Amino acid sequence: MNDPAPKTVPLDDKDFRDQLVAIIPPLRAFARGLCGTRDMADDMVQDAMTRAWAARQSYAAGSNFRAWMFMILRNHYYTTLRKNARMVSWDPEVAERVLVAGPTQQDGLNVQDVQKALQKLPAEQREVLLLIGANGVSYEEAADIMGCAIGTIKSRLARGRVALTALIDGPAYKDEPSDKGSRSPAISPAG
Amino acid sequence: MHPQDSITMPEETVPERGLKSVKETVIASDDPIGKALRRLHDEVVAEPIPEEFLRLLGEIERKLNGAVTPE
Incomplete structure (x- = not known):
């Protein structure tokens, strides 16, 4: 008889929340570069965080959390991109507000x-x-x-x-x- | 079709498998494009986390606390 496939061990909710907090800055930076605008990027990141929290049982403790979160974000980005072609256009007026610094x-x-x-x-x-x-x-x-x-x-x-x-x-x-x-x-x- | 010809447009799902460990790879440190990309990244990372993120985390906190059953 074959051994059953190894079972995914999810992260404790508190640890998951802590990892989520730590990943916010790099996730925002990635989203800003993808989307080009701060507001849209931050909306993307919040959506990705919500989705990740809802799917936290599928995240295997000890695996690469950053890659997992980036994957969720980019999947959400491409899905939204398909729904809204305006995202790929660059608005020069919006560009002025992109980098607060x-x-x-x-x-x-x-x-x-x-x-x-x-x-x-x-x-x-x-x-x-x-x-x-x-x-x-x-x-x-x-x-x-x-x-x-x-x-x-x-x-x-x-x-x-x-x-x-x-x-x-x-x-x-x-x-x-x-x-x-x-x-x-x-x-x-x-x- | 050559695999590199396809543009990845994945369905909206979350990954379920474990991901490989991180190995560092960098663009050459003296590369001007690399420097500019890192500055872009660093500037956003240095920003304070906006209020709406804190609200979202607050909701998660409340769910966490609500999940604890008092004795």
Whole structure:
């Protein structure tokens, strides 16, 4: 007789709540980058938290809570995106309110320019740049979150970085919705 | 179809399986795009948590307290 499949052990409710509190800042940052506007991003995060709380019994204690939450958020984002095509358009007036800290350019690129350019990228390139470039998740974790192969993650990251650079540097960028056949040496993992 | 040709548009579900452990990966530290992305992230992370989040957490707290059956 076969052994039964290992049973998921959920986290204690209090511990789950504590993890939820701790994940709010990075989740807000990820959502802000995805959505482009503060209000929409914060609504997304609150919805994701509510969904996560309702589904807390399905979270396995000891597994990667950050990846689990990011996955819930991005699933909710894409579902909403399908329902509301306005989310992908960038409103310049709204852009002025996106970063409460205002423009920062201590060194290198202007953060607002990068934020604006991010919104012009295909969503799958934007999210991989946000996950790996901004949040510092690994290729493996990003692949888990996005539900695709590590090779796809690397391809999207490389293409996203090239497109983002082109958008910031000048008008040469063209939309490239496919991940097919692209490679860039510009991004390298640590180590 | 090549797997990389597809755009992931998942159904709205929550993951049920355990996820792998975190391994650190970074964009090169001197990369200007990487620096700008990290600044974007850090600026949002440094913001105070808005009131509506605290209200949501308060609701969760109340549910937690309500779940305790007094002796």
